[in-house]
Amino acid sequence: MIMKVYLAQIAIVFLVGVVLLMFLPWWGLVILAFIAGLLYSGRFPITSFFSGFIGGALAYGAGILIYSSEESKLPSMIAEIFGLNDSFMLAVVVLLVGGILAGVFSLLGSYFRQIIVGSPQKKQKK
């Protein structure tokens, strides 16, 4: 069950994220990750961070694949501006940013759910 929610969260953040980001700015992913975080009903919201992280990184990764081009030297130039070795390192940073953004806001969503509906542990006690 938990595993399913986990995979569903990743899939939502990744797939809906790709579509959403085509139309909305970066905070589209933030809102999406938050909503995906709300889905988590288990005892350990921290897993929500990881599913968000993976989904967000995947969504950004897809973006890199779609929009970067072998012919363009721009990513290596941007890497230089950011003090990074090469465009690969820059891509890693971009993936991390996508991951952390989606992860943190998924986590926030999950904690928010706990406050509103309470944690499953509590429910069992009642």
Next chain:
Amino acid sequence: MGGRRPWFKFLLTLIVSSMLGWIMHNGVHVGSTDTPPLGAFLNPYEGFYQNCDPSYWDHDFDLSGLRAPVDIYYDDRLVPHIYASSSEDLYYAQGYIHAQHRLFHFDMVSRSAEGSVSEILGERTLNFDRIRRRKGGRVFSEQLDSLWKTDPKTYVYCKRYADGVNAYINSLSPRDYPVEYKLLGGKPSLWSPRKTALVSLAMSYTLNHIDDDIETTNTLSLIGRESFDYLFSKKNSKVEPVIPSGTSYSIQDTALIKQAQRAQFPNIPFNDSGSKNRVEQPKGIGSNNWAVNSEKSATGSPILANDPHLGLTLPSIWFESEQHADGVDVHGVSLPGVPGVTVGFNKQVAWGVTNVGLDVLDWFQIDWVNDQQTQYRGRNGKIQEVRLRIDTIKVAGKPDVLDTVKLTEFGPIVYTDREDYRYNKAFSWLTMNKPSKGVLNCFFKLNRARNVADFKAASKLYGIPAQNMLFASRDGDIALRVSGTFERNLKEEGRFVRSATEEYAEGYLNPDLNPIAVNPERGYLFSTNQISTDNTYPYYYTGQFENYRNRRANFLLATDTSITVQDLINMQLDVFNVLASDLLPILLRNLDASGLSGDSKKLLKDLENWDYYNTSDKLAPVVFEEWKKIFTRDVWDEFLEADEAKGPYILPEIWRLIELADSDPSSEWFDIKRTKTKEILSDIVRQSFLETVEKMGTYTSAKYNWGEHNDVKILHLTKLPAFSRTDLNVGGNKGILLAASKDVGPSWRMVVSLEKEVKAKVVYPGGQSGHPGNPYYDDMLKYWAKGKYYDVTLKNTPKACEEVEMKKITLNP
């Protein structure tokens, strides 16, 4: 108490996520720089990854402003060949294409001329903006805009160009903005003919903003009239002027001549302001052009060459295109932001420009009537009220800044800092005083010119900044006109700081009096920014004129009796150092070489064996350049070490120093004032050589050579190293035909052979795309650095473009 923990974790996460969100939205401050807003910039769906797509031809465009479809064929250098059915549609398409490739570039050029850079870059450029505004950038552009409106055809072309630019801008969402906006902030602003006027103003700043009158005045006060004239007022007799010597000038402005004969010598007001903020004048901005007629040419057809030397930047200052519409078939380069072709050729003619270099910038000492400085004495002693203008400067992320500018009848007061040597003087600049209506129309007419009569008519329309316009036609004619607005001047008018009480001549010379040469007997014409005329020209002008390239060009053109395209290419790439060939023999002759050993002997040998060519792999040009610098500094100690409170000063030109060293080695000018002994030339030569040897020791690399020392580099407009190219090893120097040094050099090389089918060789240091990282961003740079050229013939039909498999896009109405 379990209920508290989710709250606690929620709040903690909320704080972390808020901070994260804030950083993503605002960026962070690292060291002295701010990162762009990271969330948007790093998001692959809106940030820099969006700027990686290098293609422009994968789809057609629907543009409501066109009357008929326009076909555009891109060749393998991304040069668009535009086929439009009317000139209006042509310039619309040109605007659209310029915006596609160079939007950030010409937005910044127009902003810098106007003084509105801070709207993008924020507070750090506020002072720059303030000065440009005070000088009158915005007011100028509004005046020129309304002046152009009185010439409906020009204005329609300009308007259509702006419509094309705006059609592109309006099609963009923020994620399509050029990457520079994403990095720096801001967004592209809509274009208008007024902004085209600002691009012309930017060219005036580059070419026509020689600002040394205060320094000249100080120098005169320092050494007195006799010495001043001895060092500064002589003409360099070795120079071959733009208009060949012997051309006769009819005296038509007799009123000016009479007034000049009657006039008293201008009384020079003493300059009393300090020396801070001395601004180095840009050197090396200049250009070459030359043409040979059918008799001088090996092919029997005229050949014309032009290479304007301008600031080397990425993106390049030029954008190349070929344009076909009703009555126009032209190939060449344009300034992004300006419709039409500025330097190029068509089926019948070719033309090129070099800067004249007139001094048209004056400072007026203001005689204030009251302490509040609300009144001053104007011309004829009349008391005038100061007028005020309030400029509003937009600053990114900050409230607007209001700036009050004092206006006098001579011009605005630009510098209000007491420490500044230009403090409280009125700025008077021909560019602002006489906005030129005909500048654009001149080029529209040149694009469509068929013969020398058309050239004469077009070049007469030209205004500012004055240019040596060179022309050649398939008919066999060559012509060269010093085109542009000349002020009517009495002798030395405008050479020093001016005042309300001086005598002056009013108005501007009739354009018919601009000197012109057509088909001279010698069979060639050329200009290298040298002085325009010999001393038989009856009207006074002053400026900064080139002293060495002209001699080399004249020598090569005069001695070769059968000139080919390759000969003219070789001239553009020629690195013979005329200055060194004048100065070095004198230095060596006067050098007491006794007691030299080791390194110094080796360097001396290097110099003695040097053939005066500044090729990139040699060391001798480095030694010479360093020696010249130190020698010059030591000779002119009286200026460089003079009382700073009265400074800054100008130095005599190097050719005058060479004359002096050659003719009068024990002249008092060679004495170093601070020593008790009396030095003569040979003392300075020896001590400067020894210091040069020491200096050379600091260049440790074993392979150090002229290419490395000359250090030609091409910086992106943002100066970001990642977007710039510094790995070039290029010879030449300022004063050499291949005038490449540091960040100035040949910005467009063109050689056109006016045969039955016009052929050209071209190259420029950069690429057509202004987008960093694009394959066409700097693809021509390697060719340029190696002195190679691309072949161009006019493709006169879409079919010809299709035959060579150019990529096609269509702009649809």
